[in-house]
Amino acid sequence: MKQNTVLGYDSKIEGDLVVSRLDAVINWFRKHSIWPMPMGLACCAIELMGTGASRFDISRFGMEVMRFSPRQSDVMIVAGTVTYKMALVVKRLYEQMAEPKWVIAMGACASTGGMYRSYAVLQGVDRILPVDLYVAGCPPRPEALLDALLKLQAKVSREPVVSAWKRVAEPTRA
Amino acid sequence: MSPRDLVQRLRSRFGELVSEPVEFRGELTVTLANAERIVEVCEFAKASLGFEMLLDLSSVDNLGEDPRWTLVYELYSLAQRVHLRLKTSVSEERSELPTVSGVWRTADWHEREIYDMMGIRFRGHPDLRRILMWEGYPYFPLRKDFPLAGKPTELPDVAFTQPAPLEGGPFVTRPGGKDTIEREPRVRTPED
Numbered sequence: 001m002k003q004n005t006v007l008g009y010d011s012k013i014e015g016d017l018v019v020s021r022l023d024a025v026i027n028w029f030r031k032h033s034i035w036p037m038p039m040g041l042a043c044c045a046i047e048l049m050g051t052g053a054s055r056f057d058i059s060r061f062g063m064e065v066m067r068f069s070p071r072q073s074d075v076m077i078v079a080g081t082v083t084y085k086m087a088l089v090v091k092r093l094y095e096q097m098a099e100p101k102w103v104i105a106m107g108a109c110a111s112t113g114g115m116y117r118s119y120a121v122l123q124g125v126d127r128i129l130p131v132d133l134y135v136a137g138c139p140p141r142p143e144a145l146l147d148a149l150l151k152l153q154a155k156v157s158r159e160p161v162v163s164a165w166k167r168v169a170e171p172t173r174a
Numbered sequence: 175m176s177p178r179d180l181v182q183r184l185r186s187r188f189g190e191l192v193s194e195p196v197e198f199r200g201e202l203t204v205t206l207a208n209a210e211r212i213v214e215v216c217e218f219a220k221a222s223l224g225f226e227m228l229l230d231l232s233s234v235d236n237l238g239e240d241p242r243w244t245l246v247y248e249l250y251s252l253a254q255r256v257h258l259r260l261k262t263s264v265s266e267e268r269s270e271l272p273t274v275s276g277v278w279r280t281a282d283w284h285e286r287e288i289y290d291m292m293g294i295r296f297r298g299h300p301d302l303r304r305i306l307m308w309e310g311y312p313y314f315p316l317r318k319d320f321p322l323a324g325k326p327t328e329l330p331d332v333a334f335t336q337p338a339p340l341e342g343g344p345f346v347t348r349p350g351g352k353d354t355i356e357r358e359p360r361v362r363t364p365e366d
Contacts, residue, residue, distance in 0.1 A: 117322070117339065117340050119324025121338070
Protein backbone atom coordinates (compact mmCIF):
# COMPACT_ATOMS: atom_id res chain seq x y z
CA MET A 1 0.00 0.00 0.00
CA LYS A 2 1.32 3.40 -0.95
CA GLN A 3 1.86 5.73 1.95
CA ASN A 4 -0.38 8.52 0.67
CA THR A 5 -3.48 6.37 0.03
CA VAL A 6 -6.63 8.23 1.00
CA LEU A 7 -8.96 5.99 2.96
CA GLY A 8 -12.69 6.62 3.31
CA TYR A 9 -15.23 7.90 0.82
CA ASP A 10 -14.20 7.74 -2.82
CA SER A 11 -16.93 8.88 -5.23
CA LYS A 12 -15.25 7.13 -8.17
CA ILE A 13 -15.64 3.76 -6.48
CA GLU A 14 -18.73 4.12 -4.33
CA GLY A 15 -20.81 6.54 -6.39
CA ASP A 16 -23.21 8.81 -4.50
CA LEU A 17 -23.08 6.76 -1.35
CA VAL A 18 -21.80 7.42 2.13
CA VAL A 19 -21.69 4.56 4.59
CA SER A 20 -22.17 5.33 8.24
CA ARG A 21 -23.92 4.08 11.33
CA LEU A 22 -27.58 5.03 11.71
CA ASP A 23 -26.96 6.20 15.28
CA ALA A 24 -24.24 8.55 14.12
CA VAL A 25 -26.42 10.02 11.34
CA ILE A 26 -29.48 10.55 13.53
CA ASN A 27 -27.42 12.08 16.31
CA TRP A 28 -25.68 14.29 13.76
CA PHE A 29 -29.11 15.58 12.68
CA ARG A 30 -30.19 16.07 16.25
CA LYS A 31 -27.17 17.83 17.62
CA HIS A 32 -27.02 20.45 14.92
CA SER A 33 -30.60 21.61 15.27
CA ILE A 34 -31.25 21.70 18.98
CA TRP A 35 -34.11 24.12 19.55
CA PRO A 36 -33.94 25.62 23.03
CA MET A 37 -36.92 26.48 25.16
CA PRO A 38 -35.95 29.56 27.17
CA MET A 39 -37.35 28.95 30.64
CA GLY A 40 -36.30 32.39 31.85
CA LEU A 41 -37.24 32.82 35.50
CA ALA A 42 -34.77 35.39 36.86
CA CYS A 43 -31.61 37.35 36.02
CA CYS A 44 -29.98 34.35 34.27
CA ALA A 45 -32.54 34.94 31.54
CA ILE A 46 -30.78 38.23 30.74
CA GLU A 47 -27.54 36.34 30.07
CA LEU A 48 -29.56 33.85 28.04
CA MET A 49 -30.82 36.74 25.90
CA GLY A 50 -27.22 37.95 25.58
CA THR A 51 -26.25 34.48 24.38
CA GLY A 52 -28.93 34.66 21.74
CA ALA A 53 -27.98 38.16 20.57
CA SER A 54 -25.38 39.12 17.98
CA ARG A 55 -22.24 39.39 20.14
CA PHE A 56 -22.26 35.76 21.27
CA ASP A 57 -24.45 34.44 18.47
CA ILE A 58 -25.89 31.10 19.53
CA SER A 59 -26.78 30.38 15.87
CA ARG A 60 -23.16 29.40 15.18
CA PHE A 61 -24.12 26.06 16.71
CA GLY A 62 -27.55 25.66 15.15
CA MET A 63 -29.43 26.57 18.29
CA GLU A 64 -30.82 29.99 17.54
CA VAL A 65 -34.42 28.85 17.13
CA MET A 66 -35.70 29.67 20.62
CA ARG A 67 -39.20 28.33 20.93
CA PHE A 68 -41.66 29.42 23.57
CA SER A 69 -43.82 26.42 22.81
CA PRO A 70 -42.67 23.27 24.61
CA ARG A 71 -44.00 21.10 21.79
CA GLN A 72 -41.42 22.50 19.37
CA SER A 73 -38.36 22.49 21.62
CA ASP A 74 -35.60 20.00 22.33
CA VAL A 75 -33.73 21.46 25.29
CA MET A 76 -35.20 23.37 28.19
CA ILE A 77 -32.77 25.94 29.53
CA VAL A 78 -33.92 26.59 33.08
CA ALA A 79 -32.46 30.07 33.59
CA GLY A 80 -33.13 31.41 37.03
CA THR A 81 -34.69 30.85 40.42
CA VAL A 82 -37.34 28.14 40.46
CA THR A 83 -39.86 29.07 43.12
CA TYR A 84 -42.26 26.49 44.50
CA LYS A 85 -45.08 28.47 42.92
CA MET A 86 -43.44 27.96 39.51
CA ALA A 87 -42.08 24.44 40.09
CA LEU A 88 -45.05 22.39 38.92
CA VAL A 89 -45.52 24.72 35.92
CA VAL A 90 -41.91 24.06 34.87
CA LYS A 91 -42.49 20.35 35.30
CA ARG A 92 -45.65 20.46 33.25
CA LEU A 93 -43.92 22.35 30.43
CA TYR A 94 -41.14 19.75 30.46
CA GLU A 95 -43.68 16.97 30.21
CA GLN A 96 -45.24 18.67 27.18
CA MET A 97 -41.92 18.63 25.29
CA ALA A 98 -41.59 15.89 22.68
CA GLU A 99 -38.87 13.23 22.99
CA PRO A 100 -35.94 13.38 22.70
CA LYS A 101 -35.51 16.18 25.20
CA TRP A 102 -32.77 17.55 27.42
CA VAL A 103 -32.54 19.97 30.33
CA ILE A 104 -29.83 22.49 31.17
CA ALA A 105 -29.87 24.00 34.67
CA MET A 106 -28.35 27.43 34.12
CA GLY A 107 -26.86 29.19 37.11
CA ALA A 108 -26.63 28.60 40.84
CA CYS A 109 -30.36 28.96 41.55
CA ALA A 110 -31.57 26.44 38.99
CA SER A 111 -28.81 24.01 40.00
CA THR A 112 -29.09 24.13 43.79
CA GLY A 113 -31.38 26.94 44.89
CA GLY A 114 -28.35 29.23 45.00
CA MET A 115 -28.34 31.80 47.74
CA TYR A 116 -32.04 31.29 48.42
CA ARG A 117 -32.18 28.91 51.38
CA SER A 118 -35.78 29.87 51.77
CA TYR A 119 -39.33 28.69 52.23
CA ALA A 120 -40.21 29.87 48.73
CA VAL A 121 -37.46 28.44 46.50
CA LEU A 122 -37.05 24.92 45.13
CA GLN A 123 -33.53 23.75 46.08
CA GLY A 124 -32.46 22.81 42.58
CA VAL A 125 -34.56 22.00 39.53
CA ASP A 126 -33.13 18.45 39.56
CA ARG A 127 -35.64 17.70 42.30
CA ILE A 128 -38.37 17.68 39.68
CA LEU A 129 -36.62 17.26 36.28
CA PRO A 130 -33.79 15.04 34.96
CA VAL A 131 -31.02 17.60 34.41
CA ASP A 132 -28.37 16.85 31.75
CA LEU A 133 -26.01 19.75 32.38
CA TYR A 134 -25.41 22.20 35.19
CA VAL A 135 -23.86 25.59 34.43
CA ALA A 136 -22.05 27.26 37.31
CA GLY A 137 -22.25 31.01 37.82
CA CYS A 138 -24.48 33.68 39.26
CA PRO A 139 -25.36 34.38 36.53
CA PRO A 140 -23.08 32.41 34.16
CA ARG A 141 -21.39 34.31 31.36
CA PRO A 142 -22.79 33.64 27.87
CA GLU A 143 -19.56 31.79 27.05
CA ALA A 144 -20.34 29.37 29.88
CA LEU A 145 -23.80 28.70 28.47
CA LEU A 146 -22.37 28.20 24.97
CA ASP A 147 -19.86 25.77 26.45
CA ALA A 148 -22.74 23.90 28.05
CA LEU A 149 -24.54 23.73 24.72
CA LEU A 150 -21.40 22.35 23.05
CA LYS A 151 -21.13 19.78 25.81
CA LEU A 152 -24.77 18.94 25.22
CA GLN A 153 -23.98 18.40 21.53
CA ALA A 154 -21.20 16.04 22.54
CA LYS A 155 -23.59 14.21 24.83
CA VAL A 156 -26.25 13.96 22.13
CA SER A 157 -23.74 12.52 19.64
CA ARG A 158 -22.89 9.72 22.12
CA GLU A 159 -26.48 8.71 22.81
CA PRO A 160 -27.68 5.30 21.62
CA VAL A 161 -30.64 5.67 19.29
CA VAL A 162 -31.29 2.42 17.43
CA SER A 163 -30.57 0.21 20.42
CA ALA A 164 -33.03 2.35 22.40
CA TRP A 165 -35.68 1.70 19.73
CA LYS A 166 -34.91 -2.00 19.98
CA ARG A 167 -35.42 -1.86 23.72
CA VAL A 168 -38.84 -0.31 23.19
CA ALA A 169 -39.76 -2.84 20.47
CA GLU A 170 -38.56 -5.92 22.35
CA PRO A 171 -39.14 -5.42 26.04
CA THR A 172 -36.88 -7.64 28.14
CA ARG A 173 -38.60 -10.48 29.94
CA ALA A 174 -38.37 -10.14 33.66
CA MET B 175 -45.69 74.10 54.24
CA SER B 176 -43.11 72.37 56.40
CA PRO B 177 -43.70 68.79 57.58
CA ARG B 178 -44.10 70.00 61.17
CA ASP B 179 -46.90 72.39 60.17
CA LEU B 180 -48.69 69.56 58.38
CA VAL B 181 -48.40 67.35 61.46
CA GLN B 182 -49.73 70.22 63.58
CA ARG B 183 -52.76 70.47 61.30
CA LEU B 184 -53.27 66.72 61.62
CA ARG B 185 -53.08 67.00 65.40
CA SER B 186 -55.42 69.97 65.64
CA ARG B 187 -57.96 68.03 63.56
CA PHE B 188 -57.69 64.68 65.42
CA GLY B 189 -56.41 65.71 68.83
CA GLU B 190 -55.01 62.95 71.03
CA LEU B 191 -55.52 60.29 68.34
CA VAL B 192 -52.33 61.47 66.62
CA SER B 193 -49.15 61.49 68.73
CA GLU B 194 -46.42 64.13 68.86
CA PRO B 195 -44.12 63.73 65.85
CA VAL B 196 -40.84 61.92 66.46
CA GLU B 197 -37.99 63.13 64.29
CA PHE B 198 -35.19 60.80 63.19
CA ARG B 199 -32.65 61.90 60.56
CA GLY B 200 -35.02 64.55 59.28
CA GLU B 201 -37.97 62.18 58.92
CA LEU B 202 -41.16 62.65 60.90
CA THR B 203 -43.15 59.77 62.36
CA VAL B 204 -46.50 60.03 64.09
CA THR B 205 -48.33 57.20 65.82
CA LEU B 206 -52.04 56.65 65.57
CA ALA B 207 -53.55 55.48 68.86
CA ASN B 208 -56.51 53.65 67.32
CA ALA B 209 -56.03 51.57 64.15
CA GLU B 210 -59.79 51.56 63.55
CA ARG B 211 -59.65 55.26 62.61
CA ILE B 212 -56.84 54.92 60.04
CA VAL B 213 -59.17 55.61 57.12
CA GLU B 214 -60.42 59.01 58.25
CA VAL B 215 -56.88 60.13 59.13
CA CYS B 216 -55.63 59.02 55.71
CA GLU B 217 -58.55 60.67 53.95
CA PHE B 218 -57.80 63.95 55.73
CA ALA B 219 -54.08 63.63 54.98
CA LYS B 220 -54.80 63.16 51.31
CA ALA B 221 -57.62 65.66 50.82
CA SER B 222 -56.54 68.52 53.10
CA LEU B 223 -52.77 68.10 53.59
CA GLY B 224 -51.87 67.11 50.04
CA PHE B 225 -50.41 63.66 50.69
CA GLU B 226 -51.58 62.36 47.34
CA MET B 227 -49.22 59.38 47.29
CA LEU B 228 -48.86 56.30 49.45
CA LEU B 229 -45.24 55.30 48.87
CA ASP B 230 -45.32 52.12 50.88
CA LEU B 231 -47.36 50.18 53.37
CA SER B 232 -45.58 47.60 55.46
CA SER B 233 -45.95 45.63 58.64
CA VAL B 234 -43.70 44.76 61.59
CA ASP B 235 -43.94 41.64 63.74
CA ASN B 236 -43.05 42.48 67.38
CA LEU B 237 -43.09 38.86 68.50
CA GLY B 238 -43.49 38.54 72.26
CA GLU B 239 -44.83 42.05 72.72
CA ASP B 240 -48.36 43.33 72.85
CA PRO B 241 -49.70 44.59 70.47
CA ARG B 242 -47.90 42.23 68.11
CA TRP B 243 -48.38 44.04 64.77
CA THR B 244 -47.24 47.49 63.73
CA LEU B 245 -48.46 48.88 60.42
CA VAL B 246 -46.30 51.55 58.76
CA TYR B 247 -47.74 53.94 56.17
CA GLU B 248 -45.28 56.03 54.14
CA LEU B 249 -47.01 59.14 52.87
CA TYR B 250 -45.58 61.55 50.32
CA SER B 251 -46.72 64.87 48.94
CA LEU B 252 -45.46 65.37 45.39
CA ALA B 253 -46.35 69.07 45.30
CA GLN B 254 -44.75 69.96 48.64
CA ARG B 255 -42.03 67.27 48.54
CA VAL B 256 -42.82 66.23 52.08
CA HIS B 257 -42.62 62.76 53.62
CA LEU B 258 -44.66 61.61 56.60
CA ARG B 259 -44.60 58.23 58.31
CA LEU B 260 -47.74 57.02 60.03
CA LYS B 261 -47.62 54.08 62.44
CA THR B 262 -50.40 52.20 64.13
CA SER B 263 -50.64 48.98 66.15
CA VAL B 264 -52.95 46.00 65.96
CA SER B 265 -53.15 43.21 68.52
CA GLU B 266 -52.64 39.57 67.58
CA GLU B 267 -56.15 38.55 68.71
CA ARG B 268 -57.65 41.16 66.44
CA SER B 269 -55.23 40.99 63.45
CA GLU B 270 -57.61 43.16 61.47
CA LEU B 271 -57.98 46.83 60.53
CA PRO B 272 -59.87 48.85 57.90
CA THR B 273 -58.46 49.05 54.38
CA VAL B 274 -57.13 52.31 52.94
CA SER B 275 -57.46 51.06 49.38
CA GLY B 276 -60.43 53.42 49.05
CA VAL B 277 -58.09 56.36 49.72
CA TRP B 278 -55.07 55.32 47.65
CA ARG B 279 -55.68 52.59 45.07
CA THR B 280 -52.05 51.48 45.37
CA ALA B 281 -52.84 50.20 48.87
CA ASP B 282 -54.74 47.31 47.25
CA TRP B 283 -51.66 45.19 46.48
CA HIS B 284 -49.66 46.40 49.49
CA GLU B 285 -52.43 45.15 51.74
CA ARG B 286 -52.63 41.86 49.87
CA GLU B 287 -48.90 41.40 50.43
CA ILE B 288 -49.24 42.07 54.16
CA TYR B 289 -52.14 39.63 54.33
CA ASP B 290 -50.08 37.04 52.47
CA MET B 291 -46.88 37.41 54.48
CA MET B 292 -48.16 38.35 57.96
CA GLY B 293 -51.77 37.25 58.06
CA ILE B 294 -53.20 40.65 58.98
CA ARG B 295 -56.63 41.13 57.40
CA PHE B 296 -57.96 44.37 55.94
CA ARG B 297 -61.67 44.93 56.44
CA GLY B 298 -63.46 46.18 53.33
CA HIS B 299 -60.62 45.25 50.95
CA PRO B 300 -62.03 44.63 47.44
CA ASP B 301 -59.98 41.47 46.74
CA LEU B 302 -58.11 40.14 49.77
CA ARG B 303 -56.28 37.16 48.28
CA ARG B 304 -52.69 35.96 48.61
CA ILE B 305 -50.43 37.74 46.15
CA LEU B 306 -47.03 35.96 46.29
CA MET B 307 -47.83 32.53 47.71
CA TRP B 308 -50.70 30.48 46.33
CA GLU B 309 -54.23 30.12 47.67
CA GLY B 310 -54.19 27.19 50.07
CA TYR B 311 -50.66 27.76 51.41
CA PRO B 312 -51.27 27.30 55.15
CA TYR B 313 -48.65 29.60 56.73
CA PHE B 314 -47.69 33.27 56.90
CA PRO B 315 -43.97 33.09 56.14
CA LEU B 316 -42.78 36.54 57.23
CA ARG B 317 -43.91 36.06 60.83
CA LYS B 318 -41.02 35.86 63.27
CA ASP B 319 -42.12 32.45 64.56
CA PHE B 320 -41.97 30.93 61.06
CA PRO B 321 -38.66 29.09 60.46
CA LEU B 322 -36.35 30.55 57.80
CA ALA B 323 -36.03 27.15 56.11
CA GLY B 324 -39.79 26.89 55.66
CA LYS B 325 -42.17 24.05 56.44
CA PRO B 326 -43.27 21.12 54.29
CA THR B 327 -46.61 21.57 52.54
CA GLU B 328 -48.43 19.81 49.74
CA LEU B 329 -51.29 21.04 47.60
CA PRO B 330 -51.79 18.51 44.79
CA ASP B 331 -51.53 19.96 41.25
CA VAL B 332 -50.84 23.45 42.61
CA ALA B 333 -47.58 23.57 44.54
CA PHE B 334 -45.53 21.91 47.24
CA THR B 335 -42.79 23.12 49.58
CA GLN B 336 -39.96 21.41 51.43
CA PRO B 337 -37.70 22.79 54.18
CA ALA B 338 -34.46 24.20 52.75
CA PRO B 339 -31.15 22.78 54.01
CA LEU B 340 -29.50 25.51 56.07
CA GLU B 341 -26.22 23.69 56.89
CA GLY B 342 -26.02 25.23 60.33
CA GLY B 343 -27.15 28.65 59.11
CA PRO B 344 -28.67 31.20 58.88
CA PHE B 345 -25.48 32.98 57.93
CA VAL B 346 -25.33 36.36 59.59
CA THR B 347 -23.17 39.36 58.65
CA ARG B 348 -21.86 41.73 61.30
CA PRO B 349 -21.37 45.17 59.79
CA GLY B 350 -18.63 47.23 61.42
CA GLY B 351 -16.61 44.22 62.58
CA LYS B 352 -12.88 44.80 62.97
CA ASP B 353 -11.79 42.20 60.37
CA THR B 354 -13.24 40.19 57.50
CA ILE B 355 -13.74 37.11 59.64
CA GLU B 356 -16.02 39.11 61.88
CA ARG B 357 -17.84 40.87 59.04
CA GLU B 358 -18.44 38.08 56.53
CA PRO B 359 -21.60 35.94 56.64
CA ARG B 360 -21.06 33.03 59.06
CA VAL B 361 -23.02 30.76 61.30
CA ARG B 362 -23.46 32.74 64.50
CA THR B 363 -25.07 31.48 67.65
CA PRO B 364 -26.15 34.08 70.20
CA GLU B 365 -23.14 33.13 72.41
CA ASP B 366 -20.41 34.24 69.98
